[in-house]
Amino acid sequence: MSGMQAPSTATLAQAASAPSEAPLLRLDALSRHFGGLKVLQDVNLAIPRGGIFGLIGPNGAGKTTVFNLITGLLQPTDGRIEFEGRSLAGRAPHQITRMGIARTFQNIRLFKEMSLLENVIVGLHAKLGYRAHDLIAGTPRFRSEERAARERARELLSWVRLDHKLSDRADNLSYGDQRKLELARALASDPKLLLLDEPVAGMNSGEKEELMAEVRQISARGYTIFMIEHDMRFVMGLCQDIAVLNFGRIIARGSPEAIRSDPQVIEAYLGREDDDAADDPAHGASA
Numbered sequence: 128m129s130g131m132q133a134p135s136t137a138t139l140a141q142a143a144s145a146p147s148e149a150p151l152l153r154l155d156a157l158s159r160h161f162g163g164l165k166v167l168q169d170v171n172l173a174i175p176r177g178g179i180f181g182l183i184g185p186n187g188a189g190k191t192t193v194f195n196l197i198t199g200l201l202q203p204t205d206g207r208i209e210f211e212g213r214s215l216a217g218r219a220p221h222q223i224t225r226m227g228i229a230r231t232f233q234n235i236r237l238f239k240e241m242s243l244l245e246n247v248i249v250g251l252h253a254k255l256g257y258r259a260h261d262l263i264a265g266t267p268r269f270r271s272e273e274r275a276a277r278e279r280a281r282e283l284l285s286w287v288r289l290d291h292k293l294s295d296r297a298d299n300l301s302y303g304d305q306r307k308l309e310l311a312r313a314l315a316s317d318p319k320l321l322l323l324d325e326p327v328a329g330m331n332s333g334e335k336e337e338l339m340a341e342v343r344q345i346s347a348r349g350y351t352i353f354m355i356e357h358d359m360r361f362v363m364g365l366c367q368d369i370a371v372l373n374f375g376r377i378i379a380r381g382s383p384e385a386i387r388s389d390p391q392v393i394e395a396y397l398g399r400e401d402d403d404a405a406d407d408p409a410h411g412a413s414a
């Protein structure tokens with residue numbers, strides 16, 4: 128043996144728990160069953176702050192269920208979710224939003240009869256927390272906050288290049304632009320973690336290219352992004368780190384290159400599902 132000493136177990140444990148290395152989000156032995164259906168089983172996943180993280184896997188693998196658990200729409204059957212070291216157990220969706228997690232939905236959810244600006248302002252209101260009195264009386268405080276909200280909404284819409292359509296009704300937008308509007312609205316809560324559920328489903332290739340550049344810019348502004356996506360070109364082009372879910376279990380995690388060449392992943396997913404099938408807009412209606 129050489130004279131060099133291996134670090135003691137205690138030193139290693141200290142390094143692992145150093146604050147700089149604490150993950151932003153941690154799923155710990157997470158399971159969710161629906162009756163006898165074991166949709167998620169013992170999912171362990173730690174997502175560091177910063178960067179763009181991807182979750183892929185076949186239809187029905189349990190991907191959207193992961194987001195529903197993180198955002199408090201569902202409670203786990205077993206296991207824990209921690210955000211910035213705090214447990215999310217028992218917290219309501221609006222409390223989780225306030226802690227700094229925002230999402231978009233696989234099935235777009237917008238106020239269809241409202242304008243783009245109004246849709247994003249609604250997202251901002253969740254954060255501003257007006258008192259009813261201010262709202263009804265139109266007090267100076269309310270008016271100045273409302274002005275600031277409009278400015279912020281305009282800015283967020285410019286991040287997805289929709290600021291030339293501020294007064295258009297949401298339901299007049301193309302499918303791709305509706306997805307972008309939902310993204311701008313999610314950003315309105317000023318999240319630390321942004322969850323995107325199939326952001327390019329139903330988009331044409333030009334729209335996908337545009338969104339790719341916009342997501343990169345949003346990431347560069349300091350938001351941590353966690354996306355579910357079937358479009359391999361999009362997800363492999365954006366994510367440094369990808370996990371693969373199959374029948375409710377994580378079967379692989381790593382760089383795009385490692386995922387692409389993983390025999391288990393090819394067998395379970397990549398080998399039998401091409402991008403074209405996954406691009407079918409009808410697919411988005413499934414969850």
Ligand SMILES: Nc1ncnc2c1ncn2[C@@H]1O[C@H](COP(=O)(O)OP(=O)(O)OP(=O)(O)O)[C@@H](O)[C@H]1O
Binds near residue numbers: 190
């Ligand atoms: N609330 C629920 N009640 C009962 N079963 C559910 C519920 N939510 C999801 N499931 C079932 O859990 C499984 C996983 O669904 P989930 O939506 O998480 O899959 P997914 O990986 O997002 O699939 P896709 O790629 O098609 O969107 C499916 O079999 C689905 O029917």
Ligand SMILES: [Mg+2]
Binds near residue numbers: 190191
């Ligand atoms: Mg889904």
